[in-house]
Amino acid sequence: ASFGFRDVELDAKQGMVDAVFHKVASRYDLMNDLMSGGLHRIWKDAMVSWLSPPSNRPFEVLDVAGGTGDVSFRIVDRSHKNAKAIVCDINTSMLEVGRERAEKRGLADNVTFVEGNAEELPFESGRFDAYTIAFGIRNVPRIDQALKEAYRVLKPGGRFLCLEFSSVDVPGLDKIYDLYSFHLIPQMGRAVAGDAESYRYLVESIRRFPHQERFAQMIRQAGFSQVSYRNLTGGISALHSGWKT
Numbered sequence: 001a002s003f004g005f006r007d008v009e010l011d012a013k014q015g016m017v018d019a020v021f022h023k024v025a026s027r028y029d030l031m032n033d034l035m036s037g038g039l040h041r042i043w044k045d046a047m048v049s050w051l052s053p054p055s056n057r058p059f060e061v062l063d064v065a066g067g068t069g070d071v072s073f074r075i076v077d078r079s080h081k082n083a084k085a086i087v088c089d090i091n092t093s094m095l096e097v098g099r100e101r102a103e104k105r106g107l108a109d110n111v112t113f114v115e116g117n118a119e120e121l122p123f124e125s126g127r128f129d130a131y132t133i134a135f136g137i138r139n140v141p142r143i144d145q146a147l148k149e150a151y152r153v154l155k156p157g158g159r160f161l162c163l164e165f166s167s168v169d170v171p172g173l174d175k176i177y178d179l180y181s182f183h184l185i186p187q188m189g190r191a192v193a194g195d196a197e198s199y200r201y202l203v204e205s206i207r208r209f210p211h212q213e214r215f216a217q218m219i220r221q222a223g224f225s226q227v228s229y230r231n232l233t234g235g236i237s238a239l240h241s242g243w244k245t
């Protein structure tokens, strides 16, 4: 295999992301609530509403970069415990917290946890009814490769849904958001997780992520049809949707 400069750089990025999530895993859910002021719950609910998992026919979802299981739990609840979800994440610390949460919620029969890399999913082609990824894809070094893998593991007719921080499109809100994310988030990271640097990295990764239209174009390039998106809270986050035909 070729191992060029870009590979080294991208692998270093993955290493840094892994270190961040190993460090914060036990406090991750609390930090999410604090930093988004609870908004991440509303955004995840919007994602699951758009997915509308059925309650009356077999439905299997792959929740990539699923971390501590939040999106999967919501999907299973919303389907009245009909759906099965696999949380796939590269980070064993996050998966461990997720497994404990699933047990506590009585969802262990519906949600399973598998270690794996979004760029090289350990699943056969054409298996899943849906692929979800929430606040995960911007951490993946080769986004085009992750999108290709999403396409591969879906059944024909399968659904791709991505929730990610995006570009604020409301004048005024963008200034407030800059102030909040560049100053307050690292400070909260220091106070709660004892670590401002990790959170500064996360904020920067949000800034570098492609805006709504460009990301939609990348999803089309991976082969998906009927690609569309919805802004949430003025574009602080966005939901992208696509179908494998």
Ligand code: SAM
Pocket: 014, 017, 018, 021, 064, 065, 066, 067, 068, 069, 070, 071, 088, 089, 090, 091, 094, 116, 117, 118, 119, 133, 134, 135, 136, 139, 140, 141
């Ligand atoms: N989806 C969950 C949520 O919304 O609460 C967790 C999101 S968390 C911000 C990002 C997750 O992406 C982390 O659990 C991290 O380990 C995972 N991740 C980072 N790079 C990954 C990769 N290459 N493949 C799979 N997961 C990855």
